[in-house]
Amino acid sequence: MQEVYISGGGMTKFGKRKETLVDLMVESARKALQDAGKDKVDALYVGTMNPEEFAAESNIASVVADRLGLVPVPATRIETASSSGAAAFDEAIYAAASGYFNSVLAIAGEKMTSVSTDRVSKILAEVIAPEERKYGATMPALAAMIIRRYIYKYGMKEKDFAEVAVKNHKNAVRSPYAHFNKLISVKDVLRSKVIADPLKLYDCSPISDGAASMVVTSEKSRVKLRGLGQGSEHVPLTRRKKFTTFQSTKIAAERAYKMAGIYPEDISFAEIHDAFTPFEIIGSEDVGFFEPGMGWIGLKEGETSKTGRIPINPSGGLKARGHPVGASGLAQVVEAVWQLRGEAEDRQIERELKYALTQSIGGLATNNMVIILEAV
Amino acid sequence: MKGTILTYTVLNITPEGFGEPLYLCVVKTKDENLLSYARDKEMLKIGKKVNLQKQGDHYYARPLKFKEYFKKPPE
Numbered sequence: 001m002q003e004v005y006i007s008g009g010g011m012t013k014f015g016k017r018k019e020t021l022v023d024l025m026v027e028s029a030r031k032a033l034q035d036a037g038k039d040k041v042d043a044l045y046v047g048t049m050n051p052e053e054f055a056a057e058s059n060i061a062s063v064v065a066d067r068l069g070l071v072p073v074p075a076t077r078i079e080t081a082s083s084s085g086a087a088a089f090d091e092a093i094y095a096a097a098s099g100y101f102n103s104v105l106a107i108a109g110e111k112m113t114s115v116s117t118d119r120v121s122k123i124l125a126e127v128i129a130p131e132e133r134k135y136g137a138t139m140p141a142l143a144a145m146i147i148r149r150y151i152y153k154y155g156m157k158e159k160d161f162a163e164v165a166v167k168n169h170k171n172a173v174r175s176p177y178a179h180f181n182k183l184i185s186v187k188d189v190l191r192s193k194v195i196a197d198p199l200k201l202y203d204c205s206p207i208s209d210g211a212a213s214m215v216v217t218s219e220k221s222r223v224k225l226r227g228l229g230q231g232s233e234h235v236p237l238t239r240r241k242k243f244t245t246f247q248s249t250k251i252a253a254e255r256a257y258k259m260a261g262i263y264p265e266d267i268s269f270a271e272i273h274d275a276f277t278p279f280e281i282i283g284s285e286d287v288g289f290f291e292p293g294m295g296w297i298g299l300k301e302g303e304t305s306k307t308g309r310i311p312i313n314p315s316g317g318l319k320a321r322g323h324p325v326g327a328s329g330l331a332q333v334v335e336a337v338w339q340l341r342g343e344a345e346d347r348q349i350e351r352e353l354k355y356a357l358t359q360s361i362g363g364l365a366t367n368n369m370v371i372i373l374e375a376v
Numbered sequence: 377m378k379g380t381i382l383t384y385t386v387l388n389i390t391p392e393g394f395g396e397p398l399y400l401c402v403v404k405t406k407d408e409n410l411l412s413y414a415r416d417k418e419m420l421k422i423g424k425k426v427n428l429q430k431q432g433d434h435y436y437a438r439p440l441k442f443k444e445y446f447k448k449p450p451e
Binding site: 118121122125131132134135136137138140141144145146148149152193194195196197198199237238239243 | 382383384385386387388389390391392393394398400401402408409410411412413422433434
């Protein structure tokens with residue numbers, strides 16, 4: 001495998017957008033190409049979860065390639081539920097690392113606000129196993145049962161994991177890309193509507209539109225791919241051996257660290273999937289930053305704040321940046337690259353950064369990715 | 377079929393066609409874990425021993441009768 005570098009990143013503002021999904025993808029892709037100093041690539045991979053139902057768009061890879069003036073390059077759609085953005089990045093890496101292509105564009109996006117909240121919930125619930133969906137189980141319901149078990153096992157309280165939302169909103173307060181530029185308090189989180197006990201509205205990421213893009217190439221640049229890994233898990237929650245950890249993340253992280261030849265303590269900061277905020281805590285344990293059951297204590301002690309030992313989600317995470325499901329996994333990588341290059345504006349971590357880690361969850365952690373980047 | 381509640385939730389925002397709230401739990405039985413409905417919030421406690429009854433396509437967790445309650449459920 002040859003070395004692969006990240007030469008350009010671009011992102012739209014996340015939130016409720018008037019533009020179509022294709023418009024958003026094209027906007028982010030043009031920014032990434034401009035950042036990379038390129039007007040052509042050899043191939044593109046487009047990550048999106050369900051543009052057919054959310055946005056009535058299909059054949060999206062071809063449409064985006066055409067709009068970008070990239071025809072006749074190969075254009076392929078990638079889908080792994082809510083980790084589709086990370087999966088598109090991985091495919092771009094594999095393509096460039098093989099030597100078959102020199103420069104590859106990864107694009108990811110979702111347009112979710114065109115349909116009602118009820119409809120969004122129904123579409124998202126389609127990733128749940130039919131034998132659990134028939135009970136009316138939703139993504140928040142299954143996530144809530146995971147968190148309930150974690151609380152039982154490790155003694156975490158609702159006010160403890162409310163700190164994830166507070167931290168991530170604070171990190172995003174001046175972000176031009178974030179869905180929310182608003183500070184919130186633990187009290188705000190605890191007083192918000194209970195969706196699926198113990199998860200409240202402010203523990204859940206919002207329904208958002210947005211897109212992110214990245215150019216990867218064999219040509220040297222300031223950020224290098226060091227490791228990536230992917231792991232899967234049984235779709236029904238009831239078939240899992242453990243509820244308080246995600247095997248899919250652990251396998252992905254082990255593979256990524258092994259490829260990179262580094263350890264969790266070498267990582268300077270991370271972007272962790274916090275679609276439900278306690279998942280940031282579980283993710284921080286699964287990638288090895290904390291022992292099992294200790295992630296919430298690390299959060300409480302400020303270890304994951306922007307000035308802490310291992311800053312997590314300096315971008316604001318999915319909770320505050322927003323969660324256009326197909327886009328989030330690649331948006332994490334774009335933010336990580338900006339941090340490593342010292343270009344994250346008000347979100348910048350003020351110390352030397354060497355390695356960044358991103359972790360993306362597909363579905364209810366059924367298809368997860370971990371990516372490690374290095375500033376060179 | 378007897379079992380033990382492993383985890384649970386009360387779902388207040390339910391999908392179309394389902395009433396709210398929904399009381400859901402995962403019950404560990406001798407052979408497998410099963411998703412089940414519960415009657416009310418009082419039923420929902422991790423470690424609680426329950427009787428699972430199947431009605432149509434769904435399981436329902438019911439309280440054990442007094443005598444049954446003190447029998448050890450399957451590990």
